[in-house]
Amino acid sequence: MSTASTTEHPMVETRHQTQLLTLLRDEGPMSRVELGERLELPRARVGAEVARLAEVGLVETAGPSASRGGRRSTLVRLAGDLRVLSVDVGATSVGVALTDASCEVLVHTVEDCDVRQGPHAVLKRVAALAEKIREEVPGKLIAAGIGLPGPVSFAEGMAVAPPIMPGWDRFSVRDHLGGLLRCPITVDNDVNSMALGERHAGVARSIDDLVFVKIGTGIGCGIVLGGKVYRGVAGTAGDIGHIRLDDYGPTCACGETGCLEAYFGGAALARDGLTLARSGRSTYLADVVAARGAITAQDVGRAAASGDFGAVNLIRDGGRRLGQVVASLVSFVNPGMVVIGGGVAQLGHQLLAEIRSSVYRRSLPLATGNLPIVLSELGDTAGVIGAAWSATDRAFTLSS
Numbered sequence: 001m002s003t004a005s006t007t008e009h010p011m012v013e014t015r016h017q018t019q020l021l022t023l024l025r026d027e028g029p030m031s032r033v034e035l036g037e038r039l040e041l042p043r044a045r046v047g048a049e050v051a052r053l054a055e056v057g058l059v060e061t062a063g064p065s066a067s068r069g070g071r072r073s074t075l076v077r078l079a080g081d082l083r084v085l086s087v088d089v090g091a092t093s094v095g096v097a098l099t100d101a102s103c104e105v106l107v108h109t110v111e112d113c114d115v116r117q118g119p120h121a122v123l124k125r126v127a128a129l130a131e132k133i134r135e136e137v138p139g140k141l142i143a144a145g146i147g148l149p150g151p152v153s154f155a156e157g158m159a160v161a162p163p164i165m166p167g168w169d170r171f172s173v174r175d176h177l178g179g180l181l182r183c184p185i186t187v188d189n190d191v192n193s194m195a196l197g198e199r200h201a202g203v204a205r206s207i208d209d210l211v212f213v214k215i216g217t218g219i220g221c222g223i224v225l226g227g228k229v230y231r232g233v234a235g236t237a238g239d240i241g242h243i244r245l246d247d248y249g250p251t252c253a254c255g256e257t258g259c260l261e262a263y264f265g266g267a268a269l270a271r272d273g274l275t276l277a278r279s280g281r282s283t284y285l286a287d288v289v290a291a292r293g294a295i296t297a298q299d300v301g302r303a304a305a306s307g308d309f310g311a312v313n314l315i316r317d318g319g320r321r322l323g324q325v326v327a328s329l330v331s332f333v334n335p336g337m338v339v340i341g342g343g344v345a346q347l348g349h350q351l352l353a354e355i356r357s358s359v360y361r362r363s364l365p366l367a368t369g370n371l372p373i374v375l376s377e378l379g380d381t382a383g384v385i386g387a388a389w390s391a392t393d394r395a396f397t398l399s400s
Contacts (some may be wrong), residue, residue, distance in 0.1 A: 007311040011056060012398050016041060016049050019060060021078065021396040025102050026200075029062045029077035029086060050076055058082070058101075059138065078102060083139035084391050085130050087146040087179065088383030089122060089188060091115050091217035095382035096129040098137050101392060103200065105381055106137045115149060118167035119176065144394035145176060145186045147193035147386030151236045157187040160235065163242075163254040164218060167339065183231055186390040190214070191238060192229045194341055194376075195222025196386030202372040202378040204337050211335045213240070213326060214342035214378075215268040218253070223333060240325050260325055264318035266344050269297040272314050282310035312350065319351045323358020330363045330371065341376030348375070 012018055017209055028040070039093035053059040062075035082101035088095065090114070097108040109132075113125060126146070134141065139215055150162025157174025178185045191307040195212035198204040204212070204224075212222040223230045231237050241261035242254050246266065249258025250268065273295040277285035284303040285295055303311035326338060336384055338359070340352060356373045363371075376382055 009299075012058075012396055013052065014049065015398060016045070017053055018396050019088040020046075020049055020053065021101075022393075024059065024076065025392055026079050028102070029075040031073040031075055033073055035076065041197075042192070046222045046312050062194050076127070079140075081136070081139040082389045083137070083141045084264065084395070085134075085141060085144035085183070086384040086391060087126050087130075088193065088385035088387060089113075089115060089126075089145065089146065089148050090190065091149050094122065094126060094129070095384055096126060096133060096140075096148060096381055097381070097388070098130075098133050099385070099388040100139075101142070101395075103385055103388040103392060105153060105385065105388075107133045107395070108381060109133060109382060110198070115165050115168075120169045123177055123180065124172070126177070126378060130181060141183050141349050143184045143186070143391035144177065144181050145188070145193070145389070145391030145394075146173060147188055147190035147383045147387050149172065149190050149220075151234070151239060152187055152189045152192075153235050154188055154231055156185075157185065164250075184391070184394050186189055186387070186394050188229075188387070188390055189220065189222070189231075189235065189238075190383055191220035192231065193222075193383040193384075193386035193390065194378075195224050195339075196229060196389045197378055198339050198341070198376060198386075198387050199224050199227070199380035201385045202339070202376060202382060203374055204339050207336045209287070209333070210337045211329055211333060212341060212382075213322070215264065215266075215322070215344035216342035217341065218309070218341075219261045219265050219322070220261055221329065223329075223335075225333070233293075240329070243325055245324070246352045260321060263343075264320050265319070266297040269314065269318065269344065270295050273300040273303070273311065276310040284308040285311065297344050301344075304347065304350055315347055315350050316354050319354025323355040326361065326373075327359045327362035330359055330367050335371070336366050338371065338373040340373070341382055342376070345375055353357045 014327050032046050060079045062077045078101040084099045086097045094113040095110040098106050150159045152164045158172050159168040173187045174185045191214045204210045208227045214220050221238035221240045223238050232345045242259045244258045246258035250262040252259035253261035276282040277289040288299050300311050303316050
């Protein structure tokens, strides 16, 4: 491996250091006086903690702070050479990014990649992409985070019985990737990572209670309560794609029938679009099949945008079904915002209007009176920003 791939792991020694680093990540550079006030610590203690963190390369001094009367003090900030690697594995693609310690994306690359190739092939590709982008933006790698498209045991760092990920069940992603990258790793469900990304850098910035719905190849939901991801006992909270809507519906990838995902995931849209084309109910999609021999969810979206009646109805039906499930979530969780993201969300405002209509019609007025239901603004960076956030939480936590 090149020198760009060598890593060091600065040790966090006290709870106050964890709080100080997290505060600098979340709110930017601060003076020692401000840090003392926010952490309720005496000036001498703040000075000692900052000195120790500077010694191990986690913080550095910036310019002078704003005057508060008297001599201006020096700002403290997270060290500029700290790097966090973040990975967003989807069903058909992988995104790898490098961020600074404040989770600002410095470089980001996305490639086609089939998760069904299995963990060894996919993680080897991740490691190769990581080495490449680390050469572009050198620095000190302190942690990495990865989101996977299936149920994840966050505590164990592995996927558990993921429906669309053959070969990944209970494979220790954390240990394997940690061995390749030689740094601490956090592993989470991709939708949880996207929810965190929206919470910290997107349209839901600073909203403590939110629901993030991803519509891609599959459908999932990240739930943030009190500013933290709610994962449930086994890590499967928010797995709304496999809520059954009809006992006699289409077969789902999980083996059951009538799941939400079987009606409105990316694969379901492509399937139904092909049916429209072959039946002659969509001339637009029939032309696509004639030219290419296949249909994608994006083709259905383009057909709908052009006013194709059959494609518009597909999106309306899917949005209505999704809205039905989201309405139940809204009644149960009472979030401050619902964010819709993922590849199929690029169908845009036709889809959003149908989801909104269904949610507002089915949920109690008290829950929806001031509830924004909006499209993600972060696109494919939501997952990598959220994965970086989880990774810095790990890096800034008291070492055992």
